[in-house]
Amino acid sequence: MSDATDEVQIHRGLQGVYFDRSEVCDIDGRAGELWYRGYSIHDLAQRSTFEEASYLLFNGDLPTSEELGRWTRELVAARTIPAPVIEVIRSVKDAHPMEVLRTAVSALGAFDPDVADNSPEATLRKSVRLASQVPLIVAAHHRIRQGLEPVEPDPDLGHAANFLWVLEGKRPSEDAARLMDLDLILHAEHGTNASSFTARVVAGTDANLHASVTAAVAALSGPAHGGAAENVMKMAMEIGEPENAAAYVKALRDARKPVMGFGHRVYRTEDPRARHMREGVKRLSEEKGEPKWYAILEAVVAAMKPYARLGVNVNVDFYAGVVYYLHGIPEDLFVPIFAVGRTPGWCVQVVEQYRQHPHPPAHALSGAPRDYVPIEGAE
């Protein structure tokens, strides 16, 4: 991965370079395993909520039900955008949603009472606010560009359900809310990827949280980072019917072109997050009376089987796009939804970076895996 020329060793793409140790997340790319603070993503996906998973990421341990109640109330109380930031969104409303999100997150820094305070306590307060504000920004912009007014958040709804409510202006079904919740849990954190790395580099100069997260949004807007879900949906539409999938894949592979939603910089086997989204796509596409989308994706997976031994496996974004599509969410919001999910991960890595100094970033592991204890049992 690195070439030695003259005396200087060049590490292209920073492959294999470690900057620090991180306690937030652990990834075993060969085994296809992912842990948040030692808890397997499978346990969290099946048994947790976004609120619980985000508490875990920030606080290092699963919450008691009292702690979770308090955390949830803090997230709910933070569901508000200063009026001038809504004006900023109106000023840039015709731009791509990622341009708008980046600008609005940056503008939030102008109004946050703790903006310049990088202490762990202030950064945690700001993180809670951003976790609640990022979905509101995405939704408010989507409403405004359709000529509608932003929807008032509903304090009785959970994080994921409220996001769908403010985005669409109608109550989501329990199943739809649960699937969005799952999506946000799966995207909440993933080690030193490009956007989290960017957040850490910025935090490494002692820049504040809003600067760091604005920069992370900027990095996520790059198609090579956040664009997979959108591209998979485009591919599924081009394929059109399941029986076309094999020929479509073969034509791409013969031309040595990549098939969207396969392969990952870290995983050498199936992305452990993919299986949970797969089940969601199956259920949702049947529920919506459009089973062909699930059938197309599975036909693509079958056609890709011969290449799987080369380490080209399906990743989480292979299924995410179809979920959003079946919800009626336009393609240009797929990456912003990724940002909604990843905001806690960016914030917690900034907290960690402030603590660790000096300057840049991380990628490493720590601690042993832990068994998930459902919240009833934790009391």
Place this chain on the structure above:
Amino acid sequence: MSDATDEVQIHRGLQGVYFDRSEVCDIDGRAGELWYRGYSIHDLAQRSTFEEASYLLFNGDLPTSEELGRWTRELVAARTIPAPVIEVIRSVKDAHPMEVLRTAVSALGAFDPDVADNSPEATLRKSVRLASQVPLIVAAHHRIRQGLEPVEPDPDLGHAANFLWVLEGKRPSEDAARLMDLDLILHAEHGTNASSFTARVVAGTDANLHASVTAAVAALSGPAHGGAAENVMKMAMEIGEPENAAAYVKALRDARKPVMGFGHRVYRTEDPRARHMREGVKRLSEEKGEPKWYAILEAVVAAMKPYARLGVNVNVDFYAGVVYYLHGIPEDLFVPIFAVGRTPGWCVQVVEQYRQHPHPPAHALSGAPRDYVPIEGAE
């Protein structure tokens, strides 16, 4: 600089890690030398203009007078901010100028006709626009927060003189304009520092130029990156009179605290840019009838002499702050002025990153030093 723990080698702060080769800038930290595209910073500082130096950075060679004329006209033509971005600035006007600059640069992306086009040609067009727009943003915000209207740019003024004009609303003296021009040349590019590195990481995801430069502004806002000039000015004010400098320095050093404006991550001798600013401070502080500021700085340098053999030498920002202060520029604009100077460097590194792929960044050298040829002789 790296500690090996378990089997993983950790490179803290990315010290000594190279990501790629860069053709833009070359730094010899031991010798205290800096070149832009092979031309010594001393030649450029003494004989060039910001327009010429920025042409060189983007195009790789010094311009003929015809090329410089065209480049200058392009920069002048780009001196305009879309009205909605002025509205964005008004919405966040009470924030720190770096929060405002980051937000406004981000908002510019919403209106740039080439925003999503990452081709070298489109990126160059966008770079020219940003080089002219960043100073206008800094100035417009400063006017607006004082309850004044932004000043119309003057197409007959050079880049630096126009910046002072739109900032202050009065014609700068030739000397003042020349000193700002020098400051912008000296800050235009400096290899893989934290903000340029951030821009490259973001560009490495195929994110667009506005995303990359927004992230660079975010990184520069960190006190550990852009804050030195401001801190030196605060220190000079605390010292108050030249005769207090020695005791002030001794107290800091005894307490093992850093003295502002000394030391640099790269240079092990005097920052080659410092001497040019020193001369400017000397002249300007006499001209303004406040010679004590130059005297205070020189007294601090004298008091630091015993520590110089440890590699603690004066850096460019040691003098820059006093220049701004003597111009009557408030302290919170010192870092934004750094951004005005550095915008070409960020942009040209993004162009280079797009070309080089895959993903992250650079720090290396290329080519032999070149003799500066003044533009008369180039024809």
